[in-house]
Amino acid sequence: MSYATVDLLTGHLEGDGIADSSKLLSQLANVFADEACRAAMDQDTIVYEVQSQQLVKEGEPGGLFFGTSNVMPGKVGQEYFMTKGHYHAKRECAEYYWCIQGKGALILMDEAGNTTMEPMFPGSLHYIPGYVAHRLANTGDEVLRVGACWPSDAGHDYGSIVETSFSARLMDVDGVPTLVPAEKK
Ligand code: PAN
Ligand code: ZN
Numbered sequence: 001m002s003y004a005t006v007d008l009l010t011g012h013l014e015g016d017g018i019a020d021s022s023k024l025l026s027q028l029a030n031v032f033a034d035e036a037c038r039a040a041m042d043q044d045t046i047v048y049e050v051q052s053q054q055l056v057k058e059g060e061p062g063g064l065f066f067g068t069s070n071v072m073p074g075k076v077g078q079e080y081f082m083t084k085g086h087y088h089a090k091r092e093c094a095e096y097y098w099c100i101q102g103k104g105a106l107i108l109m110d111e112a113g114n115t116t117m118e119p120m121f122p123g124s125l126h127y128i129p130g131y132v133a134h135r136l137a138n139t140g141d142e143v144l145r146v147g148a149c150w151p152s153d154a155g156h157d158y159g160s161i162v163e164t165s166f167s168a169r170l171m172d173v174d175g176v177p178t179l180v181p182a183e184k185k
Contacts, residue, residue, distance in 0.1 A: 004053055011068035011100040011145045013051045022049040023084070025076075030162070031084055033169050033182065034077035046072055047081050048136070056152050063152030070145050071104065071138040078171045082107070085135025085166060089155025092130035098147045099124045103140030105170055105177060109133040115168035117179055120146065133161060137170045139177040 004015025026043035029035065052067030074081040085107065088095070097106060099120040106126050109115040110133075118126055120136075128134045138144040168179040 002055055006066075006068070006147075009101070011051075011070075011147050013053055013066075013068055015053075017053045017055045018051055019054060020049065020051050023047050028084065031082075032076035032079050033171075034079065037077040041076065045074070047074070048072060048083055052148075054152070059153050059155065061151075061153045065150055065152050067148045067150075068100070068145060069136060069148060070143050071102075071136050072143060073102075073138050073141045075172060078173070080104075080137040080139050080170050080172065080177065082137035082170065083135050084158055085133055085161050086156040086158050087111075087133045087160055088130065088150070089157045090151075090153055093151045093154035094130050095128045095134070095148060095150035095154065097126040097128060097134075097136075099126075100145040100147055102138060102142050102144035104136060104138045104144040104146075107135045107137060107166060107168075107170055107179075109166050109168075113164070113167045115166050115179060117170060117177075120144065133166065135166065137177075139170070139172075 002016035025045045032038050048071040050069050056063035104120040105117045107117050169182050171180045
């Protein structure tokens with residue numbers, strides 16, 4: 001038996017098997033369109049944090065992981081703070097996301113390179129099918145808190161995103177979150 005709690009208002013996890021990690025601006029080189037702007041900002045700024053309960057080994061088939069991601073409010077130039085984004089290493093693995101608090105967008109890209117977004121608001125539920133890369137962006141002025149559940153053998157493929165990047169970026173265009181075609185890598 002394991003014992004853990006999830007705070008229903010914030011998604012904060014506490015108890016057995018919980019791992020915490022955070023991503024600082026210093027760890028996100030070349031993730032945002034305006035790399036010069038990112039490099040000029042305070043490198044200790046937290047962009048996002050992830051908590052997850054992993055009760056089986058990563059890679060073990062049949063299990064599930066449960067997590068909460070907190071994406072901070074902020075922008076690099078006109079681009080909203082966001083997660084690195086990934087495909088699952090085991091491409092067919094799907095995932096659920098649900099928004100707990102804040103305002104943002106789930107950015108999705110299929111393997112043909114079509115990028116779309118789904119607005120996120122408290123209570124919004126998002127099914128991410130297999131073969132679809134996913135990334136969270138915070139378009140509001142408070143923390144975006146998102147719950148997630150994914151297979152323990154899904155894994156994360158960040159390399160494909162580094163190579164080709166998402167085909168569109170979520171930018172603040174006159175105050176409106178807008179998907180803007182990305183410059184080709
Ligand atoms: C999430 C993500 C989390 C952080 O738990 O891993 O939001 O985003 P990156 O992994 O892209 O940095 C998930 O999608 N797991 O599969
Ligand atoms: Zn995922």
